[in-house]
Amino acid sequence: MANRILIIEDEEKIARFVELELKHEGNEVEKAFDGREGLEKALSGYFDLILLDVMLPGLNGLEVLRRLRLEKDTPVIMLTARDAVMDKVSGLDAGADDYITKPFAIEELLARIRVALKKRGPVAPLVTHSLAIKGVTLDQDRYEVKVNGEPVELTNREFELLRMLMKNKNIVLDREKLMNEVCGYDYIGETNIIDVYIRYLRTKIDDRYGIKLIHTVRGVGYVIKE
Numbered sequence: 001m002a003n004r005i006l007i008i009e010d011e012e013k014i015a016r017f018v019e020l021e022l023k024h025e026g027n028e029v030e031k032a033f034d035g036r037e038g039l040e041k042a043l044s045g046y047f048d049l050i051l052l053d054v055m056l057p058g059l060n061g062l063e064v065l066r067r068l069r070l071e072k073d074t075p076v077i078m079l080t081a082r083d084a085v086m087d088k089v090s091g092l093d094a095g096a097d098d099y100i101t102k103p104f105a106i107e108e109l110l111a112r113i114r115v116a117l118k119k120r121g122p123v124a125p126l127v128t129h130s131l132a133i134k135g136v137t138l139d140q141d142r143y144e145v146k147v148n149g150e151p152v153e154l155t156n157r158e159f160e161l162l163r164m165l166m167k168n169k170n171i172v173l174d175r176e177k178l179m180n181e182v183c184g185y186d187y188i189g190e191t192n193i194i195d196v197y198i199r200y201l202r203t204k205i206d207d208r209y210g211i212k213l214i215h216t217v218r219g220v221g222y223v224i225k226e
């Protein structure tokens with residue numbers, strides 16, 4: 001093994017121990033001690049594999065995984081507490097490759113890492129593409145939106161909302177689905193927050209450039225038609 005591995009684990013003792021073992025096997029290792037820092041590192045750097053604890057301060061492991069999967073398919077092994085069956089199921093549903101229950105034997109972890117890396121094959125390609133509809137282009141790598149080549153400034157949530165709609169063009173998405181994707185599953189609030197962001201997007205794109213991009217489907221949600 002000689003891979004770049006990111007450990008996202010708030011229990012520093014565990015993180016250090018695993019780091020030493022992985023380095024001993026010839027890997028490069030980075031650590032993050034909370035969810036936000038971990039997500040930031042996972043998104044901004046290249047890693048062959050991520051070890052992700054579920055119970056983390058800041059953002060929990062499942063939320064980190066959910067957000068990571070919008071961008072990258074880096075193999076992820078979740079570290080879960082004993083008997084936390086829900087965490088395992090949710091983790092696998094959210095796109096984890098495997099999980100290991102704490103406390104674990106280091107040999108078992110190393111074996112699972114080898115399996116996860118082999119399954120993915122050599123260097124998993126990053127998601128690198130931009131979406132384009134009706135003169136609107138959205139670059140998922142640079143977080144840039146342009147209309148007829150002219151940059152449009154969007155907030156993060158406006159960007160995520162537009163990306164969801166463009167990725168699912170011609171499919172009507174309801175407010176709840178959009179809210180989960182844009183605000184996160186742990187967001188507690190009214191789904192009409194989506195109507196507010198849609199209004200901002202229309203002001204910045206539809207109205208400003210005189211195009212009919214976002215359509216309302218009454219009683220359901222929104223759709224971008226090609």
Ligand code: CA
Binds near residue numbers: 009011053056
């Ligand atoms: Ca923890």
